[in-house]
Amino acid sequence: MKLKGLSDTRWNCRAASLRRLKDPAVLRSVLSVVEDVQEKTTDGVIRATALGLMKNLRDPKFIITLVALSPVMDLVDHVCNSLQSPQLDLLSAQELISSLAKELSHWQTTATWNKILEDAAELGSLIDVDINGSDESRHRARKIPARLKEFACDSLPPSEDASPRNTNTSDLGEGAEQPSEKTKQMRRVFCVADRLVAELERRFPPELGDFCILQRTHMFRDDADGRLERLAALYGLDLAELKSQWLLARNMIPVETDRDMQAAHALLPKEFVVLRWLYKVALTLPVTSAGVERKFSKMALLKSKLRTTMSQARLEHLMFSFSESDIASELNMEELVSKFARMGNRRMELL
Known part of the structure; x- marks a missing residue:
């Protein structure tokens, strides 16, 4: 036990x-x-x-x-x-x-x-x-x-x-x-x-709530214009261009997308540069933390087991490769091995 x-x-x-x-x-x-x-x-x-x-x-x-x-x-x-x-x-x-x-x-x-x-x-x-x-039995107060x-x-x-x-x-x-x-x-x-x-x-500042107008279910709200103006002012965007693209987009995006901003972003024409940029911001800000927390847990295991056997640079590289495993899985391993071999002989001659 x-x-x-x-x-x-x-x-x-x-x-x-x-x-x-x-x-x-x-x-x-x-x-x-x-x-x-x-x-x-x-x-x-x-x-x-x-x-x-x-x-x-x-x-x-x-x-x-x-x-x-x-x-x-x-x-x-x-x-x-x-x-x-x-x-x-x-x-x-x-x-x-x-x-x-x-x-x-x-x-x-x-x-x-x-x-x-x-x-x-x-x-x-x-x-x-x-x-x-x-209270007399309590321990001596610790210094803050x-x-x-x-x-x-x-x-x-x-x-x-x-x-x-x-x-x-x-x-x-x-x-x-x-x-x-x-x-x-x-x-x-x-x-x-x-x-x-x-x-x-x-x-979570109140400004995050203004991004709701990019979801199809909230595009026809009465306060949508005010929210759009605040977003344009916050990010320094051309309000007239943003508003015209948004007005056209809300009639193009199907009702089925509901709250799926990623699906709505995929349906936008490439010419809607300003609106597409705002969608990218909205899709980046509210990132969930569960996956990140799991990676932190793995990093803690890595540090406790191997920290004393490697340099700080190597530890950071290993943690980065684990966190970005989706990118690392696409790398050509044979090419990496060949590149490592070309960097020189790492054996130490003792005699």
Whole structure:
């Protein structure tokens, strides 16, 4: 029996792991398995890992964080699955992202935190963990790394329903009362939601929704002209030329294409240069991330197994050839071998 780490790359793996671990029966089973490994293994490394896992799993901070972040990861997981649809509706996707950002902002209330503590206390009681233990037994506070100081959250308690955004420990005077450990943990958990909202706003700006007018199902919207004008201004395109090509195209593209912009782009005449360029931009921006995440997972394996046996340049070349496997598969291997042979003899004469 071996201990297996959780995924650290894909959102749906994280959400599924938290969802399962939040189940009391599953959590008790995990604790039992880790304890069994700890007692029976003869490998010192595995025993030390099991001891660390057992300590963390029974830590009140872990239980509270598990209960707090599980619903957040579920929300993110549902949105990620919707964004990875091959027939993605850009307008619906933008509304879904906006809804997620609003929900994460509304989630940061004292009432929500009190409910989290209640659920965490109930879960802790099932595995003999006292969530409401004294703060005196906590570990010495760690120094915040310089690169994370801008995200420091251990500040004064906020108003009843205020978000902890833009709080900083420097606001505390020397004689001010330090916040409790649970208040600090509330700050850390809410800062995760704040960071998610900020990243959603940065990665999915409202301008992305304007591309919906390139989908056949949205071409006859009342606000289509305004969206077209904003796209022309954003990318510096000739509005008159773009609009004339778009007006002609919306009557040429069949209804069957619906939300398939790739099919619509293939039907456009080559003379529609400006509109075809805008379609290329739209087809490039909303790239799904599942394939990229899988490649990152493989890269992590490559680094851990072979990193110490090769140069940085060779490692980058191998990762590039794996990521672009569709291009690499079309290369002539015999020609590559011949080219390598012509580069010179690489055998070292020892005598």
